[in-house]
Amino acid sequence: MDEKKRKELAASLLKDMEATAARMRKLIVAMPPHDLLGYIYAQYILKAMAGQSATEEQREADGPDDLIDQNQFLLEYVHAVLASDVSPEELTFDEAQCAELFELSRKLREQAMFYAMASSADTKSGLFGPDTADIEFRAKSNWVLLRGNRYQVLEGEFYSYVLAPHDDVLREVYGYGAADIAEGFQAMANASRSGHADAIGEIMRQFEAAQAFAATCDKPLEDVMETWVAANAEKSKAAGLAFDDMFRGGTANVSRHTTLPPELLADLAYRRGEETEFFAAGDFAGTPYRTLPARKKPLIQLGSDYYAIDPCFTRDAGYRALLYNLLQRKPDYKKTFEERQKSMSESAFADILSDQLPGATVYQEVYYKDPATKQWSENDTLILIDDVLFLVEAKAGAAATIASPALDFGRHAQSVQDLVVKAYNQCERFFNYLNSAEEVPLYHRVGGKYKECGRVRRSEYRMMMPIGLTVESFSPFSTYCKELPQIKPLLGKHAFMSISIDDLFVLKRFLSTPGSFAHYMEVRQAVAGIRHAHLFDEFDHLGAYLTKNRFDHDIADQLRGGKASMLIWDGMSDIVDKSFEGEDWESKPFPSQEFPAEVLKLLVAIDATRTRGWLSAESHIRNLGEEGRTNLAKVLTDLRQSLKQHPARYFTLAGDDEPLFVWLQRHDQKIDWTSVNDKASAAALAVRASNVIGVVAEVNAEGAFVGAHAFAARKPSARTADNSHIYEDAARMAQPTRMVNLNDSKKLAPAAKAQKPGRNDPCPCGSGAKYKKCHGR
Structure with a gap:
């Protein structure tokens, strides 16, 4: 498609978007907000429940379905209309119009995506060089599609940290400190995340209590309901609020679900009709390419209460709006802020x-x-x-x-x-x-x-x-x-x-x-x-x-x-x-990479000892793939078990990266660092590597790692009389059958005879540091 046609297409799509948005505005403003919110949230929850109960095979067979994201997109439009318009006196809920609203919302998103493609394709250059067109498309499409890619269970942790520096001023202005406000934002997130499930549970509890009451009276439930309600005013009130949460958007009522003060909520909220820019005349009027009001203030005031209609912008929009209004209320705090x-x-x-x-x-x-x-x-x-x-x-x-x-x-x-x-x-x-x-x-x-x-x-x-x-x-x-x-x-x-x-x-x-x-x-x-x-x-x-x-x-x-x-x-x-996901997310272990138990024990020992180079040693081990980790575990297990017969064993694990030299040492024997370094240097010569990453692991009588010292060994630069034994050792190691070396350590001088260096002497591992600051710690 040539440039002229693309521009014509973009202009046509823009006109269609504006028409679709105008129709959505007309439908939203004509419906009771609480009933409309209740309907949209119900669809959202039903879809989420269906997705949870479906098997992986069913989800794959059904194909992608973004109804949940679509509902969130629609909720932003409800927020925008409520912030921009005051409703007429007479309002009637109409499910058919709700169905049309869902279809229009889907259509508007689709039009916006086509516009992102058509309007970005002609960008030849910019800040991102030749990739500017692609990144401009992604910026536009993410602007339309991205809805708060956050983990709601972490809202409180985020707010607690970033608001902590302003705790004293927050208390002065709002009467609430950083921790209290963070708790409020977490409660806000919890209500949108699990409010419907909590409401269903509350209704079931009250229904079961009423049934039990009817059974004690030996009468049908409908005959005793009025009596039960009169005798259980608090329980019936709780049931009424639960119904409000389920069917009238009550989960979004932050005045009820949080203890945040009204002054703070007012700073985060639009009053009805307060927003004047979103639907103002001009290009993109009412389309997703205007700045949605929820990006400025995440709440809306309905009557005397405040509602977080769209749950996904409360993190960033709430944070920005809160700090902005804090400075509006206390302008002399700006420099300290x-x-x-x-x-x-x-x-x-x-x-x-x-x-x-x-x-x-x-x-x-x-x-x-x-x-x-x-x-x-x-x-x-x-x-x-x-x-x-x-x-x-x-x-x-x-x-x-x-x-x-x-x-x-x-x-x-x-x-x-x-x-x-x-x-x-x-x-x-x-x-x-x-x-x-x-x-x-x-x-x-x-x-x-x-x-x-x-x-x-x-x-x-x-x-x-x-x-x-x-x-x-x-x-x-x-x-x-x-x-x-x-x-x-x-x-x-x-x-x-x-x-x-x-x-x-x-x-x-x-x-x-x-x-x-x-x-x-x-x-x-x-x-x-x-x-x-x-x-x-x-x-x-x-x-x-x-x-x-x-x-x-x-x-x-x-x-x-x-x-x-x-x-x-x-x-x-x-x-x-x-x-x-789930209410028990904190009690479950988080996913991690898998390691054989033997390798994991070695990593734990390296981490516990933390001698110079330990992160390099860990990195080398973590670089191994599944097969490499399995091979390492097998050799470690075999040689560790043989320490009952030998004071020390060693092997070299070669690969695409620097070779890994591992020396296993009985804990009751002193480490002979001269022998360790000579063997590691021979390993470097054998695999033709300039450096070797080394680990000396100490094993106790029970076979457990009690320490693992990282060190670096280097290949000799030239053969001399003093190091000829290293070259001879390297020749033996270089044989194909000895790449993973299981050398008989009986040939080693007993490590117990090695003289312990002084605290200020150079460390015998070859690091160049004093012994007290290296392996003598």
Whole structure:
């Protein structure tokens, strides 16, 4: 289709959208709001229940059905009309008109999607270079389709964290602190999530109580109902409220389902007819490409109560509206507010992930003199843990613009510029500084002066991860940012990632150990460096990692050879999404990658010991596929059991990555580090690797791992008289039958005779550190 015809098609679709939206407005404004809400929610619940009871085969046979998403889309329109119009005096509920409304809602979404395609196809260039047209289409389609991709059970946790810095002012303005407000938002989410089930349970309880009463009276229920109601006023009232929840939109009544004060609810709500922009004359009037009122204020006032009609925008829209109105009520708080927001966002990564970053060195507000400009520069948060470096640039402002991409795609692009590119540039400047010398100093600014607070050597870090952190989710731009022409791997190999505080609360649950989190971030960074490979958000990345492990290899294989210009993985978050379903979600274990028990025990021992290089050792083991993990488990089991006859055993596991050298040592024997290093060096020569990742695992008399020390061994640069035995050992190891070496350790000198080094002596493992700071801890 040529450009002229595409423009004509886009104009025609726009006209059709406006007509459909006008008809929807007319139908919604003419119906009693409570009855209309009750009807839509009932359809929503019935569909959800049908989906839960259906088998996987039935769901696949039925094909995709987005009625639930369609209902949420319609609820936003109900909110928009109620915010924009005052209803006539006489209102009548009409189920036939409701059916028409559902059909119009489906039609409007379809028209909006066709418009997204037709209006984006001609975009030749922009902020995203040659990919701008595709990303513009995705921005428009997500604007229409995306409905609060959040886990409702985590609402309270999110609000509690991000509102905590403002606790004193929230108490002053609203009489409620951060924890109380967070509890209110969680109650709001719970009502929409399980309110109908709770209402059904309440009605059943009251019905059974009334039946029992009738049985004691030996009369039919209808004959004693009036008496029972009179004698059980509170129970009958509860039943009445349950009926309201089920049939008149009562689950959305946040005045009843939360204890949040009216002043706060009023700040989050529209009064009837207050909204004047959504249906105002002009292009896109009333269409999904205007900014839906629910994106500005998530609540609506009906009578004296406040309703959260659409449950999916209460997170972002509620957060923005609350902070905006807090500053409106207390304008002199603005400067302190900004300082507190900045401090909260800069601390969030290390704070929320404290269990994943044990013993990490954390520098905040790090200063350094830029070698290029000779000016002092500042970075938010630098985190150093073992051989992994995280540089986190936090942006405390709202992540997502509420301006429609159809009305102003440039403003959306500017959000990317502000939230992604600025963070990237700050990370790039710091990485260049790290690369400017073998060791660079870091400074804090104290009393207007710069005081050195630490030093960093780039060579000590296997992984360096530049991260842009936003408060709110920035999907899909957070994962598309790698398509920006100026976003390139720093120093040629360290890809930039964009993550939100929102994401961190999920990641910490699924990646509960430092090793699993570091390995996920390693894989995540690898995917961030692959252009034209798209997963929608962080939870798709997490789901892909849990189910496929090194899914970056799968993506690279699929893109190799230029057979595909773009690769999209969809639905990978399913394993994550399902973990937050059900009332018992907190008591169930979260999905994780599977490891044979023997390998898992070794990983636990490595994590418990945490000697220098332990994350590298864990990464190597976690890189193994199912077969590699099984093979490792078998060798570990066999050799661990043989320690009853031998003081130590060892083997080398070779593969595509660096070889893994494992030395198993009886716990009652001292480690002979000379022998360990010689054998590891021989292994490096045997497999022709420059380095070997080593693990020395100690096993007690019961066969349990009591410690596992990571270390690095290097291949000798040249053969000498002193190391000829290493070369001879390597020749034996290189034989095909000895690639996994089961050497008879009887030939080793008894480890008990090894002299223990002094605390300030170099550690015999070869790390270069003092013994007291390495394996002598």
